[in-house]
Amino acid sequence: MASSTAFPGTVSADSINDVSGSVWPESAKRNAAGALEIDGVDVRDAVTEFASPLFVLSETEVRSRAARYRAAYTSAGAHTVYYAAKAFLSVAVARWVTEEGLGIDVASGGELAIAMRAGVPGDRLLMHGNNKSVQEIDMAINFGVGRIVIDSFEEIARIAESAARHNVVQKVLVRATVGVEAHTHEFIATAHEDQKFGLSASAGTVDEAVRRISKLPSLTLVGLHSHIGSQIFDAAGFEVAARRIVSLAQRIYDEQGIEIEEINLGGGMGIAYIEGDDPLDVDAMAAEIGEIVAKECAEAGIPLPALAFEPGRGIVGPAGITLYEVGTVKRVELDHDQIRTYVSVDGGMSDNIRTALYGAEYTVTLASRLSFAEPVLSRVVGKHCESGDIVVRDCWLPGDVTAGDLLAVAATGAYCRSMASNYNQLPKPAVASTRDGALATVLRRETIADLLALDPYAEERG
């Protein structure tokens, strides 16, 4: 039977109504009406209140994941676990993760502004960026951001100058590239680093940066930073990275007498988007990485530095879902008598560019009701004027999906709203949070009026 055949990268037809898997928020379930519920909130009620499309972010899940990352990585030797703001940031989210004991890694003046509005203390913040503007550096130092990660030689002088002007000694790390590129099941290790970030560990440029920093009275070097990639499913890449960064720390100590107190190994911890995804669980990954660093330091004969990590996707990704309303359903005959059902929804590449941009795979379910109709091979597409406007490339959906049904796409909490555009002049969807059966606004829905506010010629004509 065609419908029970597993299709690459999707849930199987058998589990078509199932929302208990690891791709869904832990509180996800079907209620008595067969509708999807998150934290006791019926998604139909969420759409009634906030309109469709809608991001729903489980506050419960963000908090429990933040707490779990904090506990696991603290046990593994971290002094701070920083939430990577680029995944998704709002004032509410900044408060939740801070209350759960995390710091926040910000990478722009805008991200910093949100953390400031949330009341996050400066020493809980770390600032990233391969090209921070002088204005952003001033803003960070003026606010008292705890650590700034230096990404280039130009920045050494810029940050030192700003710190001197503000009469502070700024703690800095140096971003070292170690020739490791990790992505899901694979990692690549090379001698060089062909990327925009950081200074090369192997070419001696990190050593030179440390030398320059040590001579500047307005800067104090606290450590080294290394980030090896995203959607990492096991610790193999971290092993090579840790060996290289520890060896770099040892060389800096030997040659310059400067002790590296802190090693920040960045983020990239992967999550499950589809049934087949099987990342190491949070505790196991943290434990493995901790052991790797301890072993490398022991072998190098240097004291174990404090560690830091920057998970983003791992905290908000699985806590978020996107709800869409179906508008049209079209069946297309493919070769070999196959049929593909195109299900058009009221959003698309403007609220989720990841499918088009990275070939990302997602899990989708009929969310407003149960259906036991024969599953059909489907493609969930958006409403943009572009044939690449695909939300879920291949999935099974019940054959009776029709206009007015709500679909839920799982694990859209990270890098969807944060990368959203207004392509085709679509306003960005709202983000609603759920907790204990209640809904709250995280970000309100944009309106056409918001878009027109940038247009000086858009005043209403009398």
Next chain:
Amino acid sequence: MASSTAFPGTVSADSINDVSGSVWPESAKRNAAGALEIDGVDVRDAVTEFASPLFVLSETEVRSRAARYRAAYTSAGAHTVYYAAKAFLSVAVARWVTEEGLGIDVASGGELAIAMRAGVPGDRLLMHGNNKSVQEIDMAINFGVGRIVIDSFEEIARIAESAARHNVVQKVLVRATVGVEAHTHEFIATAHEDQKFGLSASAGTVDEAVRRISKLPSLTLVGLHSHIGSQIFDAAGFEVAARRIVSLAQRIYDEQGIEIEEINLGGGMGIAYIEGDDPLDVDAMAAEIGEIVAKECAEAGIPLPALAFEPGRGIVGPAGITLYEVGTVKRVELDHDQIRTYVSVDGGMSDNIRTALYGAEYTVTLASRLSFAEPVLSRVVGKHCESGDIVVRDCWLPGDVTAGDLLAVAATGAYCRSMASNYNQLPKPAVASTRDGALATVLRRETIADLLALDPYAEERG
């Protein structure tokens, strides 16, 4: 000498200061100071007034291109040339193209709202979309949009119902998919259509749609629509598409006695992004397509219908450039003793997703001054926390490019600002227009305050 070697997909080192090619606006030149000038405006003055990054859109060029498309395609048999709003839309742009005699193709309520604010008459508008909401359909019919392109069976009933409710007879076209996919130098012709848009010409679904429409008193069918792709460089794909659409029109006439008065062949006319790109010029492409349709109609023995076209990129693409300020410059050793120079600018994938999304290639020049420094193999990257954040993958730039320099990226008028995001909480750049030595605001720059306006928790804390 390495620097004079042409590098794939870029300008050669020899033409490093040259802005006279077809990728630049016609008015682009170097002024006495060596800075890039558009319509007599020094780009340094534009950045002083509007800040960097900045989109500069030549009003002169938009108008001349709009006029040229109108003239060329009118000569080729078009009753209307519609500007495809998705490429880039603002009230000013809507007015310019309307004043130059074009209609506008809108694909959402937001695009329609902008056209309405611009005072575009309803009968100059055509509405597209594979999943128009009932609200959008009502808005279009209430405003008196001239033509709505029907994309699915569901829409026949929705549009008919809305038209009846508004007591009007709505002119509609049916979007037919003809199994032709054109892209730059290639096109693919198949029997089926595996895409979200339209109804299949070969499977008889267009015929069925026409049959249903003809029975509905609130709808009147005026024609068929076919769109075969984007960045099309020659007319070969249109030949197959025209043959199939004419044959469909003939069949509808023979079987149903309904005459297809109008064939809309969509858009997709390509532009040059890099030196090697060589699309047919506007007049030649229009003439060829016109001849193809005339020939197909003659062979089919049907009267020549009125034509319509929907260029977007061809009108605004080459009229726009993006200005960035350089922040950091980093040299990375590759294999074989090659060096790649990473030039980080103050924007990136948030204002131009096309490089990351489509592998698009662009031309870039040092815009704030001339340089005769030895050219170096460069990569222009943005300031986002993502290694894929690349603006121009491979280019030659003078070896003395440094912080504070302005770079100009050519042909960014289409699908850059219109697809822009706020990734990493970067506000969208302004769009400034140029004409006769003067600057004007097309869209003002977004601010952090604009982003925070969506966040109910973002009020300043006392």
